[in-house]
Amino acid sequence: MRPANRRTLLFLCLAWLFLPGESVRAEPASKDRFHIYLLLYRGITEAERGFMDALAERGLDVKFSLRDSGEDPRRLPGFIEEVRSVRPDLIYTFGTTVTRAVMGLEGYPGIRDIPVVFAIVADPVGAGLVPSLAGSGGNLTGVSHLVPLTSQLAALGSLVRVRRLGVIYNPSEANSRLLVDQLATLAASEGFELIRAPVELDRPGTEIPETIPTLLGPLAGEKVDALYLPSDSFVISHAADIVRQAHAAGIPTFSATETPIRQDHAFMGLVSRYYSVGQFAAYKAEQILLQRREPGSLPVETLNRFSLVINLRAARTLGIFPPVAMFRFAEIVEPLRSSR
Amino acid sequence: MLTASALLSYLALRQFRSELEPELYKKGQILGDSVRRHLEGVLAYGLELDELRDLPEYLDSLVQNDTTILYIALTTPDGRLLQGSQGTPRSAAELTAVPHPHRHSLSIKRDGQILAQLHLVQDSRYADKRMQSIRLDILTVVAIGSLIAYELLLFWTATCFDSPIRCLQAMATAIRDGEYRYRLGSENKGPFRHLAEAIDQRLDRIAIGFAARVPEFQDAATGCRLAAQSLGPLSYHHPIAAIRWPFFMVIFSDALSVSFFPFYVDSLQAPALGISKEILISLPISLFMLVWALALPFAGAWSDRRGRKIAFLVGAGITAVGLLATAAAETLLSLLLWRSLTAVGYAIVFITAQGYITDNTSQENRTRGMAGFVSAFFGGMLCGAAIGSILAERLGYRATFVISALLGFLAALFVLRFLERGRGGSLRRLRWADFRLLWGNTRFMAVALLAAIPSKIALTGFLYYAVLLHLKAIGTEQSDIGRAMVAYGAAIVLLAPLAAGLVDRARQRSGFVVLGGLLASLAMLLPYFDQSLLVAVLGIALLGIGHAVGVPAQLALATEVSRTEVERIGSGTVMGLFRLIERLGNVSGPLLAGTLMAGWGFQGAILGLSGINLLAVILLTLLLSLTASRARGGDPA
Numbered sequence: 004m005r006p007a008n009r010r011t012l013l014f015l016c017l018a019w020l021f022l023p024g025e026s027v028r029a030e031p032a033s034k035d036r037f038h039i040y041l042l043l044y045r046g047i048t049e050a051e052r053g054f055m056d057a058l059a060e061r062g063l064d065v066k067f068s069l070r071d072s073g074e075d076p077r078r079l080p081g082f083i084e085e086v087r088s089v090r091p092d093l094i095y096t097f098g099t100t101v102t103r104a105v106m107g108l109e110g111y112p113g114i115r116d117i118p119v120v121f122a123i124v125a126d127p128v129g130a131g132l133v134p135s136l137a138g139s140g141g142n143l144t145g146v147s148h149l150v151p152l153t154s155q156l157a158a159l160g161s162l163v164r165v166r167r168l169g170v171i172y173n174p175s176e177a178n179s180r181l182l183v184d185q186l187a188t189l190a191a192s193e194g195f196e197l198i199r200a201p202v203e204l205d206r207p208g209t210e211i212p213e214t215i216p217t218l219l220g221p222l223a224g225e226k227v228d229a230l231y232l233p234s235d236s237f238v239i240s241h242a243a244d245i246v247r248q249a250h251a252a253g254i255p256t257f258s259a260t261e262t263p264i265r266q267d268h269a270f271m272g273l274v275s276r277y278y279s280v281g282q283f284a285a286y287k288a289e290q291i292l293l294q295r296r297e298p299g300s301l302p303v304e305t306l307n308r309f310s311l312v313i314n315l316r317a318a319r320t321l322g323i324f325p326p327v328a329m330f331r332f333a334e335i336v337e338p339l340r341s342s343r
Numbered sequence: 344m345l346t347a348s349a350l351l352s353y354l355a356l357r358q359f360r361s362e363l364e365p366e367l368y369k370k371g372q373i374l375g376d377s378v379r380r381h382l383e384g385v386l387a388y389g390l391e392l393d394e395l396r397d398l399p400e401y402l403d404s405l406v407q408n409d410t411t412i413l414y415i416a417l418t419t420p421d422g423r424l425l426q427g428s429q430g431t432p433r434s435a436a437e438l439t440a441v442p443h444p445h446r447h448s449l450s451i452k453r454d455g456q457i458l459a460q461l462h463l464v465q466d467s468r469y470a471d472k473r474m475q476s477i478r479l480d481i482l483t484v485v486a487i488g489s490l491i492a493y494e495l496l497l498f499w500t501a502t503c504f505d506s507p508i509r510c511l512q513a514m515a516t517a518i519r520d521g522e523y524r525y526r527l528g529s530e531n532k533g534p535f536r537h538l539a540e541a542i543d544q545r546l547d548r549i550a551i552g553f554a555a556r557v558p559e560f561q562d563a564a565t566g567c568r569l570a571a572q573s574l575g576p577l578s579y580h581h582p583i584a585a586i587r588w589p590f591f592m593v594i595f596s597d598a599l600s601v602s603f604f605p606f607y608v609d610s611l612q613a614p615a616l617g618i619s620k621e622i623l624i625s626l627p628i629s630l631f632m633l634v635w636a637l638a639l640p641f642a643g644a645w646s647d648r649r650g651r652k653i654a655f656l657v658g659a660g661i662t663a664v665g666l667l668a669t670a671a672a673e674t675l676l677s678l679l680l681w682r683s684l685t686a687v688g689y690a691i692v693f694i695t696a697q698g699y700i701t702d703n704t705s706q707e708n709r710t711r712g713m714a715g716f717v718s719a720f721f722g723g724m725l726c727g728a729a730i731g732s733i734l735a736e737r738l739g740y741r742a743t744f745v746i747s748a749l750l751g752f753l754a755a756l757f758v759l760r761f762l763e764r765g766r767g768g769s770l771r772r773l774r775w776a777d778f779r780l781l782w783g784n785t786r787f788m789a790v791a792l793l794a795a796i797p798s799k800i801a802l803t804g805f806l807y808y809a810v811l812l813h814l815k816a817i818g819t820e821q822s823d824i825g826r827a828m829v830a831y832g833a834a835i836v837l838l839a840p841l842a843a844g845l846v847d848r849a850r851q852r853s854g855f856v857v858l859g860g861l862l863a864s865l866a867m868l869l870p871y872f873d874q875s876l877l878v879a880v881l882g883i884a885l886l887g888i889g890h891a892v893g894v895p896a897q898l899a900l901a902t903e904v905s906r907t908e909v910e911r912i913g914s915g916t917v918m919g920l921f922r923l924i925e926r927l928g929n930v931s932g933p934l935l936a937g938t939l940m941a942g943w944g945f946q947g948a949i950l951g952l953s954g955i956n957l958l959a960v961i962l963l964t965l966l967l968s969l970t971a972s973r974a975r976g977g978d979p980a
Contacts, residue, residue, distance in 0.1 A: 315388055315389070315390070319394075324390065324394050324395070324396040325396065326396045326397035326400065326401065327381075327382070327385060327395050327396065327397060327398050327401040328397065328400070328401045328404065330381065330384065330385045330388075331381065335388055338387075338388040338389050339388055339389025339390065340387075340388070340389035
């Protein structure tokens with residue numbers, strides 16, 4: 004036996020000593036068929052694809068039930084009633100709003116006796132979901148897609164000199180309010196000016212897309228150097244409009260999430276890839292389903308590798324090209340010519 | 344030895360050169376290809392050449408990260424210069440027309456169409472520069488090797504020739520005086536062993552022959568004395584030679600790390616204490632000096648009690664263990680612990696060597712003995728710094744510490760084999776009352792506080808710390824840093840005996856002290872004006888000159904101004920106290936330099952160190968001249 008093999012064997016023996024017995028192999032568990040409910044806010048994203056792909060790769064036999072609110076929070080109580088009666092093995096939630104509803108933080112009863120794994124929650128502590136990232140102590144765990152704001156702004160600063168930063172957001176979304184507060188703190192310490200553009204609300208809880216032009220006009224008038232698009236469901240679903248108008252006014256857009264860059268031509272962002280966040284959430288689900296770990300004992304984590312995503316078409320529209328060296332590590336979307 | 348190493352070096356260098364050139368060319372090709380692929384990838388996204396942002400900066404960063412490249416440039420397919428890194432010639436003709444053995448020209452294409460031409464030009468002198476650096480390394484090794492060989496030779500001639508010849512001489516003298524009762528013995532007689540045995544046998548036979556007739560023979564007429572029972576074997580022990588070599592080895596082993604120690608500290612994980620990096624790096628040096636200074640009195644007393652052989656063995660052993668643990672240190676805290684241990688061992692070795700020389704010398708030849716001690720100390724420092732930096736560059740910091748530890752163990756083994764057991768106790772212990780007595784002597788305290796301490800601050804703060812960081816920051820290679828430090832030791836070793844002679848003859852010793860201080864101030868200021876290796880080396884050498892002139896004069900001056908005290912408590916005690924005060928400078932030097940560097944950078948630090956030194960010189964001059972008349976009045980001699 005070659006030394007390397009012997010070392011591997013030794014390692015496996017040692018590893019076996021420290022592993023709980025039932026979790027070492029996946030085959031016996033795969034006889035069980037698990038039922039997972041996916042509660043979504045705005046349709047299937049890359050995160051759900053990553054989640055489902057990862058579970059399939061691990062050899063788990065899972066039946067998925069999808070419920071999509073179509074960005075209407077009023078449909079969530081019905082889903083929760085349904086989940087309560089069906090009693091699946093695990094609930095996957097997308098985003099802050101759905102997760103808060105499932106955990107009973109939106110004024111109606113939630114679910115406290117079925118494990119919940121969330122993905123794409125920017126600030127789980129700030130949103131009141133968990134007391135700390137070490138663990139919820141209850142039936143909840145999950146993965147945040149948060150990229151430290153300072154890193155995001157540094158990425159933006161490498162392409163655009165920012166003295167005045169605009170931010171467009173929906174004040175009725177809790178995570179957006181938190182984010183804008185953090186931006187304001189950062190603006191004070193880093194020495195730039197933050198221009199807030201909250202979406203005007205006609206009725207409480209509802210936003211009107213028609214207000215976008217009335218928001219962008221003043222931002223352009225304020226001569227902002229860039230527009231920040233937070234992880235805000237309203238902003239994400241109207242990103243195409245916002246980006247088109249901002250770029251027409253010569254304002255580069257920086258997105259906290261990747262979809263606006265990939266689909267709606269936003270200029271750039273430093274993001275956790277949704278697909279990877281979904282894969283990480285699948286790992287947490289596996290720990291709960293196969294290893295019978297308590298969700299409350301699992302830490303709430305964030306990815307530690309981020310992607311710098313740049314939309315090249317937007318770059319040409321704005322006339323801001325990334326430095327040659329940046330192409331070594333940036334992910335380019337929408338190249339200017341299709342043949343590569 | 345010199346011819347052999349020269350020949351071997353020449354052959355190795357030729358081989359190295361013939362292998363280096365093709366490797367360099369291959370490397371240039373690989374790098375050029377990687378740049379080409381990257382640029383082609385960017386262009387494939389649909390960007391045009393004039394949309395490539397910060398292209399010169401990108402090319403610059405490539406050139407800066409690779410010392411073998413001279414420049415990288417882009418031209419249009421018809422040869423017009425587009426962009427280039429720093430160092431690119433102005434005219435495109437120069438770029439493309441001249442055939443160049445170190446140029447790699449690659450086409451940058453998109454869809455089969457050539458968009459631009461990439462030119463990567465390697466430094467044709469790079470191989471020469473590498474060879475030059477290796478030649479210097481070899482020269483250093485040969486030079487230091489010769490010095491070490493000299494130290495070994497001193498020991499070898501002393502034990503193998505000098506000792507037996509002295510025995511033979513003693514025997515001959517005894518026989519001349521009619522004393523036949525001594526024997527030479529075969530112990531430690533080197534090549535004279537057989538001769539000694541033959542003489543002993545002949546004397547034995549004579550003695551037995553006579554003893555058959557008379558048991559105790561003494562001839563009144565000839566004065567010859569014979570006995571069957573001999574008076575015992577003669578032996579002559581060379582105390583200085585026996586201690587000098589192992590002492591040199593211990594100093595050498597510890598000095599191996601002198602030229603890179605701050606960088607090693609920097610490479611360890613440091614606790615977040617809210618202290619700036621510069622001060623953290625200076626801490627282990629200061630702590631070492633502090634523990635060394637504090638341990639010396641205890642080590643001295645213990646060495647007197649246990650005897651020199653055991654004390655040296657233990658000291659060298661502790662030093663070696665400390666160095667080994669230093670090699671394995673992972674955190675700054677563990678490093679501080681191991682350096683303290685090493686300092687204790689170092690203190691024991693230092694004081695034991697000094698004590699051993701005092702034990703084995705008389706009043707007349709003590710100065711010569713001490714001169715041997717000092718030259719072994721500086722020789723070891725000098726050789727260690729130069730060799731250590733070369734080792735560190737080739738093998739890494741940790742491996743060099745391991746080698747240090749092995750040398751420490753070797754020194755211990757050597758002592759086990761060659762040092763004779765001796766009991767010391769000749770050094771008078773320092774007492775608080777002695778200190779109080781000298782405290783009242785303003786002139787003595789002025790010399791100690793304003794001359795000796797600043798000298799040590801310059802040594803540990805400037806040479807062991809600030810200048811090392813500076814040299815590293817300006818991109819000096821490790822082996823060159825080591826050689827730069829040698830300038831100090833070389834100046835001391837070459838000039839100190841000369842200066843000492845001058846000081847002895849001169850009437851005005853304070854003049855030398857002031858001159859040395861001024862030179863040291865100027866030396867530390869030199870790198871302020873010009874941040875080049877050459878000027879740094881000049882500064883280091885000038886500091887060595889300043890100290891060679893000033894430091895022996897400080898000692899002489901301190902003894903001179905404390906003549907009354909010397910009469911009361913002895914010159915040894917006065918000198919001991921002087922040394923003790925002086926070590927405050929050793930301890931505070933790195934901390935002071937680190938604090939200055941943290942606040943004001945290297946420039947500020949050397950300005951500060953130089954300023955402190957200058958201020959001390961001025962104050963010393965004032966104090967000495969103010970108290971001069973009083974001293975003359977009070978002491979008519």
